[in-house]
Amino acid sequence: xxxxxxxxxxxxxxxxxxxxxxxxxxxxxxxxxxxxxxxxxxxxxxxxxxxxxxxxxxxxxxxxxxxxxxxxxxxxxxxxxxxxxxxxxxxxxxxxxxxxxxxxxxxxxxxxxxxxxxxxxxxxxxxxxxxxxxxxxxxxxxxxxxxxxxxxxxxxxxxxxxxxxxxxxxxxxxxxxxxxxxxxxxxxxxxxxxxxxxxxxxxxxxxxxxxxxxxxxxxxxxxxxxxxxxxxxxxxxxxxxxxxx
Amino acid sequence: xxxxxxxxxxxxxxxxxxxxxxxxxxxxxxxxxxxxxxxxxxxxxxxxxxxxxxxxxxxxxxxxxxxxxxxxxxxxxxxxxxxxxxxxxxxxxxxxxxxxxxx
Numbered sequence: 001x002x003x004x005x006x007x008x009x010x011x012x013x014x015x016x017x018x019x020x021x022x023x024x025x026x027x028x029x030x031x032x033x034x035x036x037x038x039x040x041x042x043x044x045x046x047x048x049x050x051x052x053x054x055x056x057x058x059x060x061x062x063x064x065x066x067x068x069x070x071x072x073x074x075x076x077x078x079x080x081x082x083x084x085x086x087x088x089x090x091x092x093x094x095x096x097x098x099x100x101x102x103x104x105x106x107x108x109x110x111x112x113x114x115x116x117x118x119x120x121x122x123x124x125x126x127x128x129x130x131x132x133x134x135x136x137x138x139x140x141x142x143x144x145x146x147x148x149x150x151x152x153x154x155x156x157x158x159x160x161x162x163x164x165x166x167x168x169x170x171x172x173x174x175x176x177x178x179x180x181x182x183x184x185x186x187x188x189x190x191x192x193x194x195x196x197x198x199x200x201x202x203x204x205x206x207x208x209x210x211x212x213x214x215x216x217x218x219x220x221x222x223x224x225x226x227x228x229x230x231x232x233x234x235x236x237x238x239x240x241x242x243x244x245x
Numbered sequence: 246x247x248x249x250x251x252x253x254x255x256x257x258x259x260x261x262x263x264x265x266x267x268x269x270x271x272x273x274x275x276x277x278x279x280x281x282x283x284x285x286x287x288x289x290x291x292x293x294x295x296x297x298x299x300x301x302x303x304x305x306x307x308x309x310x311x312x313x314x315x316x317x318x319x320x321x322x323x324x325x326x327x328x329x330x331x332x333x334x335x336x337x338x339x340x341x342x343x344x345x346x347x348x
């Protein structure tokens with residue numbers, strides 16, 4: 001195993017085209033970032049501290065939640081629990097990309113995953129379902145989304161006034177609509193629909209009755225079980241997903 | 246345990262948040278490097294991947310206001326009809342803005 005070359009051929013040109021493809025969405029991320037920057041300074045974070053948080057953490061929903069818990073003193077364990085719970089979906093997202101990530105060197109693999117976020121993951125995962133391998137979008141899309149998040153935070157910190165109420169413009173729904181479009185644009189067969197139904201029920205039940213922020217993982221695992229017990233019938237090919245482009 | 250939000254304290258908190266988030270980004274990939282990807286595991290992963298999206302969206306729709314519901318419904322109908330993500334998303338956001346403006 002040590003001596004096998006990693007088979008994934010990374011295409012620089014495709015990284016660029018994926019960066020451009022994700023550009024429109026990144027404009028919305030700028031607005032979302034501006035809302036975060038504004039909220040952060042209102043909670044007493046300094047401009048540079050807000051920028052540093054967006055640059056290093058790069059996980060919007062968890063940053064908003066942490067800022068909500070901000071004060072003269074911050075309890076460490078509750079912040080860690082909330083950040084972990086909200087971001088635990090990354091565990092599943094990273095795992096779902098592993099069939100592709102195993103074909104790049106560990107250094108690249110863990111480098112790429114630094115840029116893992118909902119939008120670029122959704123594109124890559126959806127294309128993988130349709131038999132296309134696209135790690136370039138993780139890099140290109142991730143870069144443009146990361147920069148947009150930083151630029152947005154910067155705008156919000158210094159010129160937050162222009163976005164007092166991003167909700168009135170529907171900005172809070174950008175990510176939800178994007179993810180929904182990715183889901184419905186993907187492959188649909190009876191197995192997927194049953195998985196979705198179970199995921200919907202489980203996520204709602206978790207949202208109602210389990211501790212906060214566990215619903216994504218609960219729903220996703222429930223949907224995954226459908227796949228575990230209901231294998232797609234197809235001609236046996238051990239190399240599924242490894243066909244050349 | 247609490248940390249005072251002095252400059253050092255804030256830096257420490259940001260560092261802690263960074264490490265926790267990094268653990269979630271690396272963790273799934275790291276664990277999978279010890280799992281043999283059989284067809285059954287592959288099938289689990291694929292069903293799980295598309296279920297992540299549903300598990301994010303459905304509670305968002307149920308917990309959201311009329312604007313959120315309008316955004317998601319319009320996006321759903323639009324993507325199924327025109328099959329192009331960006332116009333569908335734009336229509337959904339516009340729907341949320343309109344509903345919130347008028348109601």
